[in-house]
Amino acid sequence: MARVARSSIGASFWALPSALRPLLRSASAVRVARCTYSQEVSPPQLTIADQDYPKDSWTNVPASILSQYGRSLHTEPNHPLSITRKLIESRFQNFRHHNDLPGVVTVHQNFDSLGFTPDHPGRNRTDTYYINKDTLLRTHTSAHEVDIFHANTSDGWTLSADVYRRDAVDRSHYPIFHQMEGALTWDRSQYATPGACTEAIRQSFNHLPKHDLVVEDPNPTFHPERNPRQESHHSAAETEIIAAHLKRSLEDMVVTIFTAADKALAASGQNAAESKEPLKVRWVEAFFPHTSPSWEMEVWWRGTWLEVLGCGVIQQDLLIRAEQPNRIGWAFGLGLERLAMLLFGIPDIRLFWSRDARFLRQFDEEKGLRRFMPYSKHPAAPRDVAFWLPRGAEAEGETVIAGTEASTSSAPNAAGGRLAEPSVDTSTHPIFHENDLMEIVRNIAGDGVEDVRLIDDFVHKKKGRRSLCYRIEYRSLERTMTAEEVNGMHEKVCRELVEKFGVEIR
Numbered sequence: 001m002a003r004v005a006r007s008s009i010g011a012s013f014w015a016l017p018s019a020l021r022p023l024l025r026s027a028s029a030v031r032v033a034r035c036t037y038s039q040e041v042s043p044p045q046l047t048i049a050d051q052d053y054p055k056d057s058w059t060n061v062p063a064s065i066l067s068q069y070g071r072s073l074h075t076e077p078n079h080p081l082s083i084t085r086k087l088i089e090s091r092f093q094n095f096r097h098h099n100d101l102p103g104v105v106t107v108h109q110n111f112d113s114l115g116f117t118p119d120h121p122g123r124n125r126t127d128t129y130y131i132n133k134d135t136l137l138r139t140h141t142s143a144h145e146v147d148i149f150h151a152n153t154s155d156g157w158t159l160s161a162d163v164y165r166r167d168a169v170d171r172s173h174y175p176i177f178h179q180m181e182g183a184l185t186w187d188r189s190q191y192a193t194p195g196a197c198t199e200a201i202r203q204s205f206n207h208l209p210k211h212d213l214v215v216e217d218p219n220p221t222f223h224p225e226r227n228p229r230q231e232s233h234h235s236a237a238e239t240e241i242i243a244a245h246l247k248r249s250l251e252d253m254v255v256t257i258f259t260a261a262d263k264a265l266a267a268s269g270q271n272a273a274e275s276k277e278p279l280k281v282r283w284v285e286a287f288f289p290h291t292s293p294s295w296e297m298e299v300w301w302r303g304t305w306l307e308v309l310g311c312g313v314i315q316q317d318l319l320i321r322a323e324q325p326n327r328i329g330w331a332f333g334l335g336l337e338r339l340a341m342l343l344f345g346i347p348d349i350r351l352f353w354s355r356d357a358r359f360l361r362q363f364d365e366e367k368g369l370r371r372f373m374p375y376s377k378h379p380a381a382p383r384d385v386a387f388w389l390p391r392g393a394e395a396e397g398e399t400v401i402a403g404t405e406a407s408t409s410s411a412p413n414a415a416g417g418r419l420a421e422p423s424v425d426t427s428t429h430p431i432f433h434e435n436d437l438m439e440i441v442r443n444i445a446g447d448g449v450e451d452v453r454l455i456d457d458f459v460h461k462k463k464g465r466r467s468l469c470y471r472i473e474y475r476s477l478e479r480t481m482t483a484e485e486v487n488g489m490h491e492k493v494c495r496e497l498v499e500k501f502g503v504e505i506r
């Protein structure tokens with residue numbers, strides 16, 4: 001569980017030229033720990049896709065992210081992410097599919113245009129890659145909703161793209177992943193009466209494909225406190241039919257995906273007993289700033305409930321901002337990696353980034369879905385790092401964020417869902433945030449790290465200090481790493497933890 005208190009001070013240690021930092025460092029390790037997020041002092045700008053952006057104290061995009069920017073895996077022919085995208089798109093027949101929107105967006109597009117409050121935790125520099133205070137790497141495809149509604153080129157659309165989040169390191173999290181956004185709206189002004197528009201949505205609903213999926217949907221469509229309808233904008237009947245249309249459309253999409261996954265599994269001879277269970281979905285009430293009411297869809301797959309997507313009835317204020325006050329409708333967002341991993345049986349998210357032919361040649365969009373056949377398994381090299389947090393981390397008013405659950409790609413705190421972190425003042429920085437540790441590890445070990453997790457957390461009563469211990473599993477997908485190589489990386493990680501956060505290695 002996250003242990004959270006508030007940080008009061010924010011010294012700009014990392015904004016200092018490196019030559020001056022030792023002066024501060026020797027004075028007090030505690031003060032050193034409050035870093036802001038400026039990268040190296042020069043050059044004064046970041047260049048992304050041939051465009052220069054001025055840096056400032058918000059800049060926190062590392063070179064490792066920039067070097068992957070623009071790979072566009074979701075449009076690479078025969079790539080599993082592209083195959084997954086196309087499979088989903090095939091269920092949204094009359095929609096327009098946008099697949100090439102660049103990932104640099106404004107803070108306004110990513111947050112404000114969607115109605116995110118100024119203190120929403122998704123805005124934190126610990127969670128989001130900022131190019132500067134006004135510009136960032138989109139944290140979700142919803143960043144383009146207002147623009148697409150504004151352009152108004154089709155009633156229905158999907159948008160698939162790469163998104164960026166500072167997050168945990170494990171086999172299902174990578175700082176860059178892919179989402180698909182989708183929306184369908186109806187224009188009330190095209191109907192003689194509001195009732196006629198509702199009726200048109202009902203007609204469309206009646207034509208949606210039927211399925212024999214088991215659906216658990218225990219809650220009322222809307223609830224005044226938990227999941228309100230937008231009373232000043234939508235009638236109860238409108239909300240009901242938009243929600244029904246949304247749910248049926250997404251259930252149909254999921255049936256398609258999971259039936260394909262089951263077929264591929266059977267073809268590979270791996271059809272385990274548990275996959276004979278009927279496919280089930282359930283609708284869980286959720287919160288997103290840009291929809292109300294909102295839900296997450298979970299799918300029962302081989303013994304667990306998987307969170308697959310977030311969705312809801314579009315906030316009318318968003319459509320008003322997009323100068324489409326007469327349109328009403330629904331939207332959803334989902335993580336493509338999670339679905340692709342299920343579809344193809346891909347065990348580690350890093351594989352999507354592999355340029356290894358042993359991976360890439362296994363997928364062929366013409367030949368239908370085939371299960372991934374692992375080609376190698378190299379040994380893991382676990383190393384632990386235990387450290388005392390800087391003195392004072394125990395004091396009232398200090399923030400430490402450790403042992404948080406990794407976010408999921410469809411509804412993490414960057415966008416709403418179930419909030420994992422409380423609101424914080426986005427101008428200060430916690431004394432220790434484990435996403436910073438994750439990034440240190442990723443920057444040093446690259447794709448040679450499989451998992452990082454908190455394994456111990458205690459307060460030494462006498463010393464009055466808090467200790468954390470993380471286990472880092474080093475493992476390459478491509479080769480066996482030597483002990484020296486792993487030790488070298490691990491030492492670097494320890495050194496950077498000391499330098500950047502003023503921790504004391506135990």
Ligand code: DAH
Nearest residue numbers: 140310311332333410411415
């Ligand atoms: N943007 C959300 C996320 O990243 C997902 C989402 C939820 C998209 C609800 C939507 C929506 O369009 O209506 O988790």
